[in-house]
Amino acid sequence: MNKNIKNISKVIYKKLDNTKLGKKIIKLIFLFRTLNRKYKNPKKAGVYLIKNIKEIYFTDSKKDKGTQIKDLIKNINIIIPKEGFIFSIDELKNLSKTGLTIDNISINYAHVLNYSLNDYKKYFNNIDITNHVYVENEKELLEGIELLIDREIIEIKKSERNDKEKYIKYLENFKTEKASTFEEGLQRILLINQLLWQTGHGLNGLGRLDKILNELYYSDLKNNIISKKEAYNIIKSFLKTLHTYYWFKSAALMGDTGQIIILGGTDLKNGKKHYFFNDLTYFFIKAIRDLQIPDPKILLRVNEDMPKKLLKESLMTINTGIGSPLLSNDKEIINKMIEFGYDEKDAYNYVVSACWEPSAVGKGIEQNNINFISFLKPLNRIFDTLSDKK
Incomplete structure (x- = not known):
């Protein structure tokens, strides 16, 4: 890219990023790039974006992050695959881009396998910490994960899959038990991995x-x-x-x-x-x-x-x-x-x-x-x- 064009682009980006409308414009630009990758055709990507413009959703930046994640999960469109593991991302639904998003790390998935959502709820209910906002955000996040599980179970029940009971059990178990089988462990990893992508982590x-x-x-x-x-x-x-x-x-x-x-x-x-x-x-x-x-x-x-x-x-x-x-x-x-x-x-x-x-x-x-x-x-x-x- 030409150096002058690059410098001008940086200035425009910074100005847009300082306003609520500007942030949405930036998101639309990046969303178009993503859709162009999906359809491998800018015209098809543009048509899809225009047709689904009302489906695009941004959480309210004035709310705490935990509440935003819950709101996001309430609004995402969940598509159950015809076979294999349960995994779904709605490219049109996004968290508001306020603050910094942590990318480029590996979380410790051993904690995902060895603890249930109830275990984490007990932990945050009893934790002695002065940052109460952080604790409340974590509790909201846990409620959001539980909501995601419930919504996916509803969609699995509607599906024509012949293995639906198995995956319903895997998801339900996450609420109260640690993972008990190899396949269940992999499904649990995918659920959290899906949530990371959906909430803007890369x-x-x-x-x-x-x-x-x-x-x-x-x-x-x-x-x-x-x-x-x-x-x-x-x-x-x-x-x-x-x-x-x-x-x-x-x-x-x-x-x-x-x-x-x-x-x-x-x-x-x-x-x-x-x-x-x-x-x-x-x-x-x-x-x-x-x-x-x-x-x-x-x-x-x-x-x-x-x-x-x-x-x-x-x-x-x-x-x-x-x-x-x-x-x-x-x-x-x-x-x-x-x-x-x-x-x-x-x-x-x-x-x-x-x-x-x-x-x-x-x-x-x-x-x-x-x-x-x-x-x-x-x-x-x-x-x-x-x-x-x-």
Whole structure:
């Protein structure tokens, strides 16, 4: 883009962003870009936008965020897929853009699997904290999630699916119980992931899914709830579901969704290092090779003690041209994180953000990909210096 045009665009954007109407205009511009990706035709995108202009909804910026999320969930259009996991995003409904939206992190989905909404309600009812506004917002958010569950259950009941009772049970359980099966755990992850996208968060990572799901998976195997083949097919369905709304999730470029799944890795057990992997590590890698979809991405944490078979599987998958798994050298990264100041336990449990920068999952919201750091500028200076010497 021409430098002058870029500078003028920045000025216009800042002026628009300072008014309520301006914020809506900005949102419409970005919405058109999103729809153009969906339809791959600006005319079709424009026609759809005009036809559905009355369906566009922004929450009231004067309300607290928790209330806004509840209002948003009341208004979204929920579409139940014909098969597979339950997942729905309404691209026409949005939170008002006030304050900063946190992007580019992986939440700790272990907390989603191991606790119910009731557990979190009890926590916030008994928490001793001076910031009462924060607590009330969290309570409103929990009510919003419960409302989303209730609304999805209503739509599932209306659907023609023959597995509706199973998914109704999975969603209902989230209110009062921790996840009890492997498939239920994946559905619960998708529900929260869906909510993150719907409320405007971007570049949403998934964390160490093979480790997070380890207990549920092996419990199901032991109790003959699923076979290994069924678990593999469930993972394929999960990945295909994550790939839906690809056009909505992409940031600056198509494919720039930040949906990164971390597999394997060096762990500490009783002070001793060991390389963690399981059946799921192999299943996820094989699934992306078989599906040949570019998103979500897989990142495999590697060290010298990892099984050669796992490395071979990864290289075979990379060789298909799918673009992952990416490989992350645990020895270097863990040591550097500890050297920087991270606790040893957090460093060994690291995940990465959308552009592969390591962070401590569930322990902070480090913005690794800060947009005002331009690594091209020092590179340009090097080239300029070399040119001057010539």
